[in-house]
Amino acid sequence: EHNDAIDFSNRGMTLEDEINKSNTYYLNNGIAVIHKKPTPIQIVSVDYPKRSAARINEAYFRRSSTTDYNGVYKGRYIDFDAKETKNRTSFPLKNFHKHQVEHMRQCLKQQGICFAVIKFVNDQSVFVLKATTLIDYWDNQDSGGRKSIPRKVIEETGFLVPYRINPLLPYLRAVDSIID
Amino acid sequence: EHNDAIDFSNRGMTLEDEINKSNTYYLNNGIAVIHKKPTPIQIVSVDYPKRSAARINEAYFRRSSTTDYNGVYKGRYIDFDAKETKNRTSFPLKNFHKHQVEHMRQCLKQQGICFAVIKFVNDQSVFVLKATTLIDYWDNQDSGGRKSIPRKVIEETGFLVPYRINPLLPYLRAVDSIID
Ligand SMILES: [Mg+2]
Ligand SMILES: [Mg+2]
Numbered sequence: 001e002h003n004d005a006i007d008f009s010n011r012g013m014t015l016e017d018e019i020n021k022s023n024t025y026y027l028n029n030g031i032a033v034i035h036k037k038p039t040p041i042q043i044v045s046v047d048y049p050k051r052s053a054a055r056i057n058e059a060y061f062r063r064s065s066t067t068d069y070n071g072v073y074k075g076r077y078i079d080f081d082a083k084e085t086k087n088r089t090s091f092p093l094k095n096f097h098k099h100q101v102e103h104m105r106q107c108l109k110q111q112g113i114c115f116a117v118i119k120f121v122n123d124q125s126v127f128v129l130k131a132t133t134l135i136d137y138w139d140n141q142d143s144g145g146r147k148s149i150p151r152k153v154i155e156e157t158g159f160l161v162p163y164r165i166n167p168l169l170p171y172l173r174a175v176d177s178i179i180d
Numbered sequence: 181e182h183n184d185a186i187d188f189s190n191r192g193m194t195l196e197d198e199i200n201k202s203n204t205y206y207l208n209n210g211i212a213v214i215h216k217k218p219t220p221i222q223i224v225s226v227d228y229p230k231r232s233a234a235r236i237n238e239a240y241f242r243r244s245s246t247t248d249y250n251g252v253y254k255g256r257y258i259d260f261d262a263k264e265t266k267n268r269t270s271f272p273l274k275n276f277h278k279h280q281v282e283h284m285r286q287c288l289k290q291q292g293i294c295f296a297v298i299k300f301v302n303d304q305s306v307f308v309l310k311a312t313t314l315i316d317y318w319d320n321q322d323s324g325g326r327k328s329i330p331r332k333v334i335e336e337t338g339f340l341v342p343y344r345i346n347p348l349l350p351y352l353r354a355v356d357s358i359i360d
Binding site for chain 2: 076
């Protein structure tokens with residue numbers, strides 16, 4: 001019971017919750033402006049009642065053609081997606097959609113800073129992995145390459161993001177390493 | 181009738197349609213990666229039928245806390261909103277929400293390139309106006325300043341964006357002037 005009391009307050013949070021919380025810290029402290037994009041929705045039917053707000057009666061989730069997060073940090077364009085995996089030894093590439101990878105490729109071409117934030121939920125370790133590494137593995141799938149990135153590769157080429165109090169996930173430190 | 185045939189194909193398009201079309205051109209030609217963010221929706225109730233897609237049964241539109249467009253161009257973070265007005269002689273500041281202006285202020289602090297694309301629908305003229313000018317007028321409202329930006333000021337301090345074939349609205353040329 002004493003252990004429960006000092007438990008991480010982030011227990012039960014999704015990686016996106018953790019990143020959103022960190023982004024709020026970065027925003028409130030004037031460090032970066034990074035937001036999660038709203039989920040794209042296809043609206044089929046809307047009612048406009050006279051004295052109240054428009055009500056959507058039928059709509060469907062659409063797949064995004066970009067990544068979930070973007071914004072600005074030190075004048076640089078930041079673009080990334082957050083992915084959790086229950087795998088222990090590798091990150092399955094099927095966690096990404098083709099459109100997301102193409103979007104990262106396009107942003108890199110414009111000198112954007114692109115990466116993935118990957119969380120191994122098994123041991124709660126979080127890494128920032130450069131989009132270039134992700135794209136290398138992605139492209140190699142077609143020529144008989146493996147369908148996942150070994151955790152070892154993520155540890156060696158990526159940047160571990162240790163949990164802190166504020167921001168909860170200081171992932172922009174890893175971004176500093178990418179920018180330099 | 182002959183005149184109709186050579187009419188602008190953009191007749192009847194909203195400013196957002198025109199910008200989206202231009203962004204597609206910029207994307208397909210490797211010039212910039214700029215997307216409109218999805219409309220934020222508050223979802224209240226969803227059905228998960230067995231053999232078909234999740235169906236949203238009740239949802240409401242939320243007001244965005246950011247601008248509508250962002251992306252990357254020449255390594256720079258681009259952030260803007262598109263606004264139409266039927267006014268002829270000025271642009272009413274009430275077209276902006278407080279949150280949008282605060283968002284622009286935050287992005288400017290991170291050295292983002294922030295502006296508004298303003299269309300006077302009366303004569304179909306489109307201008308890029310720097311966020312700094314917009315913010316000056318916005319802040320002056322509280323100290324007895326006017327509630328709109330005179331068109332003359334927009335003409336003199338902003339950049340006219342003439343319609344072209346491709347891209348329909350070459351607004352990034354104006355952005356070049358802001359960057360330089
Ligand atoms: Mg995601
Ligand atoms: Mg707008």
